[in-house]
Amino acid sequence: MLYDVLIIGAGCTGVMTARLLSAKNVKVAVAEAGPDVATGATAANSAIVHAGYDAKPGTLKAQLNVRGNRLMKELCAALGVECKNVGSHVIGFGEGDLPMLEELLARGRANGIPDLEIIGQDRLRAMEPNVSPEATHSLWAPTAAITCPYGITIAAAENAVTNGVDFYFHFRVTDASRAGDIHYITNGTETLAARYVVNCAGVHSAEVAAILGENDFPITITPRRGEYFILDKAVGGLAHSTLFVCPSDRGKGILVSPTVDGNLIVGPNAYPIGDSDDRSTTAEGLAEITAGARRIMPDIPMNMAITSFAGVRSTPNQYDFYLKASDQIPGVIHAVGVESPGFASSPATAEYLVGLLEEAGLALTDKPDYIPTRRRDGNHIQWNRLSEKEKAAKCRENPAYGKIVCRCETVTEGDLLDMLDAPIPAVTIDMMKKRLRAGMGRCQGGFCSPRVAALIAERTGHGLDEINKSGPGSWLVTKREEA
């Protein structure tokens, strides 16, 4: 099979690009090193659809963040993914922080963001009663939103598969060659051929550029790890909007934000690491997050943490995203150094990359039979998001929706079975977790993971010992030795 476009990396940028192309008359493949879409930075970030005041005017970051903010909301609505327009505050502590807030306000206005304003302590506290009494001002951005970054990426991937995009998982690109205008991309055992290649490999994107044959590639990536806590839904109401502090040279700093699922997210810090896949947390880091959170919200009940995790962002050696056609290798487009606000920008970044493909000669015409939803028959909406009437009707229609498997997040057997039959079938514990939140609640899968594993095993005709948590090697159980 000769693909028109091969996208390397199934994070939000790669998947959104594949989805846009799936509406056109081109054959598209996505090669992903991991076992699923959204396993890198897309799976572990602050889950904020930034308003766009942070980026310096005139940069791609600014342009794509502001447009991405609007497109992301539209995309969530189109694919049935929750997105809440909660707004964000950048909090200042005293007059000393005012110049920075003014600077952000000016940048935001230059970037064309509506309704930005600096508000005083009274208004801030009326909106966010739990914020520190030492917070004196905030930059209020009502267009900032929250959604589930891997949720929308999975939805976009399903939409892409429904429209003919092929995904290749466990496909870590190890070599590339070119004959005429055809690129051959291999993982050592399998080779994919394509006329155009888009490098969306996130933290590995500079390595991929080298594999593709770039000499003296201008961008280097420093992996920077950020750690987070998730707090129980019982305290999810303590923040109503995303709460930042004044930014520093190490990023936007530690934030406290509600999540779209009703938890609180707290984090991140930012430290360069040597191994770009090292997503371990540290005692010092978690202590730093706790201290940072208390600065924003002194009484934040960190004992209500239900989990902690780390994500790795791909920080480039320049301020802006590097989105360019290769000047050395025809037919190669790079999306490199896409760090924050990479997720918020991703629908707009995808448009930009599609534009670069057209400039490079790819002819695109609309597909007449394009399906705008996740499945041929519409969008999958999880049972627990339905109205009472719809819930009752769904149970009557299929009793599997009356059987709760994950108690903490109210995930039904019907939902799990649906995901086993999805355009990208969910066949690991983590795939189910990301799609349905089974195991993401306060018991962290203690009750449901054996049941989810047993259901996957039964439906895929495997033994429980063949089911993995995530990728190969992450086995759950082995067969018992017979006495």
Next chain:
Amino acid sequence: MAEHKLVIIGGGPAGLSAAVAAVDAGLAPEDILVLERDSEPGGILNQCIHAGFGLHRFGEELTGPEYSGRYIAMARERGIPILCNAMVLSLTDDRRVTFVSPETGYTTIQAEAVILAMGCRERTRGALSIPGTRPSGVYTAGCAQRYINIEGYMPGHRVVILGSGDIGLIMARRMTLEGAKVLAVCEIMPYSGGLARNIVQCLDDFGIPLKLSHTVVQIHGRDRVEGVTVAAVDEANGRRPIPGTEEYFACDTLLLSVGLIPENELTRGAGIDLDRMTNGASVNQFRETSAPGVYACGNVLHVHDLVDYVSEEADTAGRAAAARILGNAAPVVRSVKLTTGHGVRYTVPERIDLAEEPEDVRIFFRVSDVYKKVRLVIETGTGEILVNRAKSAVAPGEMESLTIPASKLAQVLRSGEEEILVKLTETEGR
């Protein structure tokens, strides 16, 4: 909306005992509905295939499934309806229960009385914030127990266990018997939270080291656990790990037995008052919560160490719910509050509702530390001793109980006392 007299949420040992007691107190079995979220009744006992249950209740040593089997049989003999695969989604303080099951679909019932018997869940790695990677192979002890005893698979082969609660101790033995190597059981406290008999029978008998005042400080391994780092903790410094004491254990599994949390999400949703110490509802001696007609018993109320006491507590709740429905409960004259004094972490009940002619009331409580040679004392706010019993040793892992005789409560009723204090006095130094 459908109506029902008594809805019992949970078909484990607490829910079944309560149902049986309610019928034995005169309630018609068809007026009861037990809602069980699992595919069969019996609760967590179904996976506790070791012996040690029922010594107090039945005077013999039973396995978990045998113990629950007896209660399932008693419930069936009485014709009590048990609906399985039924998950309660919400409860209101005026006893409206919304649940879903494949059999009934999405249903709401108005009940005259509700008994909460949802049990508890295990604390997780996330709640402890153990640093490191997030590979496969980190299991709560109960989850691993399910894999072995119900699914029939091995959750791992070289095992470190964090926490010496009873489930952790039982699983140390179980994994060993199944051919796994249990390298160590680490306990952050200077004493075990488990029963003394389990330390002997599950660790000592198999030569498994118990490392007191130690904890896991790092988890290693990308896809599957490859090892854990264990360190000693400083008792004098907030139990923080002591630098330089780290020890690496190469293992493929970390089991956690680090505490149980009563599952009170429904209770909280109904706006019922919770006790900060038990994490369960605050109740009177009949196990009635702050919402009239809503009772709680078993591990949803406070974490028990013996199921026998769960059954006893559930009997109390079941009888009281039946009396409310049948209209033969003695009217309450006034309430006295139970408070905790030196060395006592919590009591259940938290209040006593006194009728004109009080009955004996048994007070369950846990001590807050290990003590030797103490007196367990219940006294009134003005210092009048109601109960005073000597004990050679007490520990937080073993629940204590004392009974206040009816005659003493009659005195309290007449005296106008508003508080009763439960405390311990140390007869010698520690």
